[in-house]
Amino acid sequence: xxxxxxxxxxxxxxxxxxxxxxxxxxxxxxxxxxxxxxxxxxxxxxxxxxxxxxxxxxxxxxxxxxxxxxxxxxxxxxxxxxxxxxxxxxxxxxxxxxxxxxxxxxxxxxxxxxxxxxxxxxxxxxxxxxxxxxxxxxxxxxxxxxxxxxxxxxxxxxx
Amino acid sequence: xxxxxxxxxxxxxxxxxxxxxxxxxxxxxxxxxxxxxxxxxxxxxxxxxxxxxxxxxxxxxxxxxxxxxxxxxxxxxxxxxxxxxxxxxxxxxxxxxxxxxxxxxxxxxxxxxxxxxxxxxxxxxxxxxxxxxxxx
Numbered sequence: 001x002x003x004x005x006x007x008x009x010x011x012x013x014x015x016x017x018x019x020x021x022x023x024x025x026x027x028x029x030x031x032x033x034x035x036x037x038x039x040x041x042x043x044x045x046x047x048x049x050x051x052x053x054x055x056x057x058x059x060x061x062x063x064x065x066x067x068x069x070x071x072x073x074x075x076x077x078x079x080x081x082x083x084x085x086x087x088x089x090x091x092x093x094x095x096x097x098x099x100x101x102x103x104x105x106x107x108x109x110x111x112x113x114x115x116x117x118x119x120x121x122x123x124x125x126x127x128x129x130x131x132x133x134x135x136x137x138x139x140x141x142x143x144x145x146x147x148x149x150x151x152x153x154x155x156x157x158x159x
Numbered sequence: 160x161x162x163x164x165x166x167x168x169x170x171x172x173x174x175x176x177x178x179x180x181x182x183x184x185x186x187x188x189x190x191x192x193x194x195x196x197x198x199x200x201x202x203x204x205x206x207x208x209x210x211x212x213x214x215x216x217x218x219x220x221x222x223x224x225x226x227x228x229x230x231x232x233x234x235x236x237x238x239x240x241x242x243x244x245x246x247x248x249x250x251x252x253x254x255x256x257x258x259x260x261x262x263x264x265x266x267x268x269x270x271x272x273x274x275x276x277x278x279x280x281x282x283x284x285x286x287x288x289x290x291x292x293x294x295x
Contacts, residue, residue: 015188022228037237091244
């Protein structure tokens with residue numbers, strides 16, 4: 001899966017915090033953040049996931065010249081829409097230090113375990129794990145993320 | 160801001176309403192910030208007519224981010240050492256979510272927390288745990 005370079009920027013942190021409705025000044029106000037225990041702007045705890053922005057091949061972002069499976073003239077832009085698609089089953093973070101603007105992280109993503117399970121609400125479930133290690137400019141591990149994705153046989157029953 | 164071991168006991172809890180009447184636009188905002196543009200979160204036509212869901216729904220990571228806001232408000236800035244969840248039910252536009260952290264253990268300068276977020280029907284949407292550094 002390779003290594004992704006993830007530059008951590010203050011405006012990106014601000015937009016991410018806004019999206020989760022977090023008005024804590026430590027995510028957007030450098031002056032106020034200076035007076036806190038952490039001494040400056042830091043990223044909120046799930047920000048590491050935004051590494052997707054820096055993955056050139058990320059499959060959930062439309063790319064120029066390539067068909068996109070969301071709607072256009074028709075409900076799906078591809079002939080055969082992907083099955084029920086992938087859903088996020090679990091996410092786990094281990095924090096070694098906060099992410100800060102100016103960090104340039106190297107993120108190595110490795111496949112983990114895979115397993116299957118039968119479910120009443122969505123048929124056969126295929127789980128796959130991914131481990132991402134975020135290292136800073138000095139090579140120090142700053143964040144470890146483990147995600148579990150699931151592909152369902154059919155859309156999840158809402159009953 | 161940070162929690163102090165001398166003022167904490169197992170069973171203590173902290174709750175916050177982390178979103179009220181979740182707008183589709185906030186889901187769009189999260190897609191833009193996170194870079195996850197999966198149309199099942201923002202494209203009603205694709206989601207209802209092609210993917211087979213009743214409406215678009217929130218990214219699991221948006222719900223985790225909302226839950227994380229409650230956690231950092233409780234434990235303080237930069238204090239989390241671990242945070243992990245399972246996504247147990249989908250979150251839909253219009254949902255109102257309440258997140259709760261409950262102390263399960265205290266020791267070695269750390270607090271362990273049980274974390275849960277529920278919707279307006281009392282249905283659990285996220286369950287997990289967290290750990291944070293605390294003062295003596």
